[in-house]
Amino acid sequence: MGEGDDDAADAARVVAGDLGAFEGIVRRWQGRLLALAWRFCRDRAAAEDMAQEAFVRAFRALATFRGDAAFSTWLTAIAVNTYRSRWRAAGPPLLSLDLAAALVSGPRALRGLQERERAEAVRRAVLSLPERYREAILVYYFEEKDVAEAARVLAVAEGTLKARLHRARALLKRRCAHLGPSAAGSGTEET
Numbered sequence: 546m547g548e549g550d551d552d553a554a555d556a557a558r559v560v561a562g563d564l565g566a567f568e569g570i571v572r573r574w575q576g577r578l579l580a581l582a583w584r585f586c587r588d589r590a591a592a593e594d595m596a597q598e599a600f601v602r603a604f605r606a607l608a609t610f611r612g613d614a615a616f617s618t619w620l621t622a623i624a625v626n627t628y629r630s631r632w633r634a635a636g637p638p639l640l641s642l643d644l645a646a647a648l649v650s651g652p653r654a655l656r657g658l659q660e661r662e663r664a665e666a667v668r669r670a671v672l673s674l675p676e677r678y679r680e681a682i683l684v685y686y687f688e689e690k691d692v693a694e695a696a697r698v699l700a701v702a703e704g705t706l707k708a709r710l711h712r713a714r715a716l717l718k719r720r721c722a723h724l725g726p727s728a729a730g731s732g733t734e735e736t
């Protein structure tokens with residue numbers, strides 16, 4: 546029995562009244578939902594709260610899971626919608642780096658800080674994209690969904706997703722131009 550089968554079986558058990566079966570779903574999905582939440586907010590405590598909220602919403606909506614799409618698609622869509630709502634309410638995250646500690650540690654630590662700063666600048670650029678482009682990038686690249694599944698998660702046509710990814714990459718390329726040629730283009734192959 547595969548993971549998707551386990552999820553569907555646990556969902557059916559929960560709907561039938563075995564509330565403890567939801568534990569299996571949480572166990573299988575908590576790492577992925579937490580990682581996705583962290584990509585939205587870049588704060589561990591907030592990500593934990595967001596992931597928990599996504600699980601609560603999924604639990605409440607479990608009776609609506611019809612199996613038309615994969616359980617993973619259904620759950621990821623709930624999580625993305627939950628995180629989207631939180632993003633709108635709280636706004637983009639504030640980020641900080643400890644430059645003083647890196648300077649005290651020497652040139653190697655400073656290079657590491659510069660690399661982290663560069664990666665963080667790219668992440669901030671992704672987080673600053675308009676919602677439709679940001680979500681396309683997060684689901685397609687960070688969640689490593691294929692075009693069809695990412696489109697289902699975001700409830701858009703595949704062509705729409707491809708157009709959003711293309712536009713997002715163009716925006717990121719412009720926004721990250723000051724970081725050098727490899728920053729905006731890293732990991733953003735054509736779809």
